[in-house]
Amino acid sequence: MGVMRLGYVHVRVTDMDEALNHYSNTMGMKVVAENEPVGASTKISIEETAAPGERPHVAVEPPRSAHLKCWDEWDHHSLVLEETGVGLVKLGYKCASAEDLDAFENRARAFGVTTTRMSKGENLAVGDGVRITLPSDHTIELYNEIEYTGTETGTLNPDPWPRDRRGAGAPWIDHALVTAEDPALTERFMMEVLDFKPSERAITDIENPEVIGTWLFCGDSPHDLAIVKGQNGKLHHFAFFMTDWNDILRAGDIFAMDDVPIDVGPTRHGITRGMTIYFFDPSGNRNEVFAGGYRTGPDFPTINWTADQLAKGIFYISREMNERFLNVVT
Amino acid sequence: MLTVTVRPGDVSVCAREGETILDAFLRSGFAYRYACRRGGCVECKVQLVSGEVVYNKRIAKAIFPDEERERGVCLSCRAVPVTDVVIELQEGDEPKCVSPLMAEVAKAELARVRARAAGASPVSAPGQRQQA
Numbered sequence: 001m002g003v004m005r006l007g008y009v010h011v012r013v014t015d016m017d018e019a020l021n022h023y024s025n026t027m028g029m030k031v032v033a034e035n036e037p038v039g040a041s042t043k044i045s046i047e048e049t050a051a052p053g054e055r056p057h058v059a060v061e062p063p064r065s066a067h068l069k070c071w072d073e074w075d076h077h078s079l080v081l082e083e084t085g086v087g088l089v090k091l092g093y094k095c096a097s098a099e100d101l102d103a104f105e106n107r108a109r110a111f112g113v114t115t116t117r118m119s120k121g122e123n124l125a126v127g128d129g130v131r132i133t134l135p136s137d138h139t140i141e142l143y144n145e146i147e148y149t150g151t152e153t154g155t156l157n158p159d160p161w162p163r164d165r166r167g168a169g170a171p172w173i174d175h176a177l178v179t180a181e182d183p184a185l186t187e188r189f190m191m192e193v194l195d196f197k198p199s200e201r202a203i204t205d206i207e208n209p210e211v212i213g214t215w216l217f218c219g220d221s222p223h224d225l226a227i228v229k230g231q232n233g234k235l236h237h238f239a240f241f242m243t244d245w246n247d248i249l250r251a252g253d254i255f256a257m258d259d260v261p262i263d264v265g266p267t268r269h270g271i272t273r274g275m276t277i278y279f280f281d282p283s284g285n286r287n288e289v290f291a292g293g294y295r296t297g298p299d300f301p302t303i304n305w306t307a308d309q310l311a312k313g314i315f316y317i318s319r320e321m322n323e324r325f326l327n328v329v330t
Numbered sequence: 331m332l333t334v335t336v337r338p339g340d341v342s343v344c345a346r347e348g349e350t351i352l353d354a355f356l357r358s359g360f361a362y363r364y365a366c367r368r369g370g371c372v373e374c375k376v377q378l379v380s381g382e383v384v385y386n387k388r389i390a391k392a393i394f395p396d397e398e399r400e401r402g403v404c405l406s407c408r409a410v411p412v413t414d415v416v417i418e419l420q421e422g423d424e425p426k427c428v429s430p431l432m433a434e435v436a437k438a439e440l441a442r443v444r445a446r447a448a449g450a451s452p453v454s455a456p457g458q459r460q461q462a
Contacts, residue, residue: 085390086370284370
C-alpha cells in the first residue's frame with residue numbers, strides 16, 4: 001500500500017497569535033492543541049527583535065506551539081506551528097502499515113540517506129515512525145498511526161460541509177513544494193525508496209532532459225510532493241485544497257478582507273491543470289489554495305514541460321512568471 | 331508627514347503614520363524588489379543611508395541578525411520611519427513606477443507636504459481648485 005498522503009506540515013512562525021489568526025480564522029482550520037511539545041526538531045533560537053521601549057521577546061523553552069486541522073480531515077492534526085521564526089521544520093507522510101515503515105527504512109538506508117526511528121508520542125498523537133533526511137536536506141517523517149478524531153461533519157448522515165465553516169473553509173492540506181539543488185536526485189529517492197511517481201516534470205529541453213522540477217504523487221492526486229530546483233532544505237509553499245474555482249475566488253475575497261499578501265493569482269496552472277492563488281502567511285511562509293487537477297494512478301504517463309514553455313506550465317493564463325515566484329522560499 | 335527617499339534614482343514619497351517604508355512606496359505607485367511583505371522572505375532588505383526606523387512587529391533573528399541591523403541593513407517591509415529616511419536598494423535593483431496614476435497622486439501629496447514644511451501656500455491636488 002505504501003505512502004498514502006501528506007499527513008502533516010510542520011512550520012515555524014514568527015508570531016503565534018498572528019499565525020493562529022491566519023490559519024484558524026482566514027483559512028478555517030481548527031486549533032486542536034496548544035503549547036504541546038513539538039519534539040526535538042526545534043533547533044534555532046527564538047529571540048526576536050522588539051520595538052524600542054518594549055520588552056524583548058527572549059527565547060523561552062519550549063517555544064509556543066499549536067496543532068491544527070482542517071474540517072474534512074479525520075486524523076488528529078495536519079499542521080504544526082512553532083514560534084521559532086520562519087520556514088519548514090518537516091513534512092509527515094502517512095503510510096498504510098507498519099510493514100511499510102520497515103521496508104521504507106531499509107530502502108532509505110540502502111539508498112544512503114540518514115534515517116532515525118521516532119517513537120510514539122514524540123509527535124503529539126502520532127505513533128512510531130521513521131524520520132528521513134532527504135538528499136535535499138528536508139526532513140520527512142513516515143508514520144502509520146495517528147489518533148483518529150474524525151471530520152467535523154462525521155460519518156453518519158453527514159452534511160456536505162460544516163455549518164460554522166470559517167474563512168476560506170479549507171477542507172484539507174493537499175501538497176507541498178520544496179526546493180532542491182538536485183531535483184533529479186531527490187526525485188529518484190522518492191521513486192525508488194517511497195514508490196512515488198512523477199505526474200509531470202519540467203525539463204531543460206527534450207534533447208538534454210535535465211530535471212528542473214518534478215511533481216510526484218503517491219495516491220491518485222496530481223501531486224503530494226513537488227520539488228523544483230533551488231536551495232536545499234527550503235519550502236516554496238504548502239497548499240490547501242479547494243473544491244472548485246468558485247471556492248478559489250471566495251478564498252481570494254477572504255484574503256482581501258483579511259489583508260493577506262497575494263503572490264500570484266487567481267489563475268490556472270498548466271502543470272496539474274490546477275486553479276490557484278498563492279499568498280503569504282503572517283510570517284512570510286508561502287501558502288496556496290489549489291483546486292481541480294486530474295486523477296493519476298500507477299499507470300499514469302509522465303507529462304513533460306520544456307523550460308521554454310515553463311512560464312505557461314506554471315501560470316497558464318498569463319504565461320508570465322514574476323521573479324519572486326521561483327526565487328523566494330522560506 | 332515623513333518622507334522616504336529611495337536610491338538609486340532619488341524617488342521620494344510620503345510615509346504616513348505607522349506605515350512601513352515598503353508600504354509607503356507601493357502606495358505611491360512605485361515598487362522595488364519585495365515578496366512576502368511580512369518580514370519572512372527578506373527579499374526587501376535595503377541599506378538605511380540616513381534616518382531612523384522602528385520595528386513594531388516581531389522579526390526572527392535567524393533571518394535578520396543584530397549585526398546586520400548594526401551595519402545599517404533595513405528590512406523595509408517591517409521598518410517604520412520615525413524621521414525622514416533615505417534608503418539604498420540592493421545592487422541591481424532600482425525603483426520602478428508600476429502605477430503612473432498612483433504616482434501622480436503621491437507626487438501631489440509630497441508637494442503639499444513640502445510646501446507646508448516650507449511655509450508656502452499649499453499646492454493643489456489633482457481635481458482640486460487651488461486655494462488662494
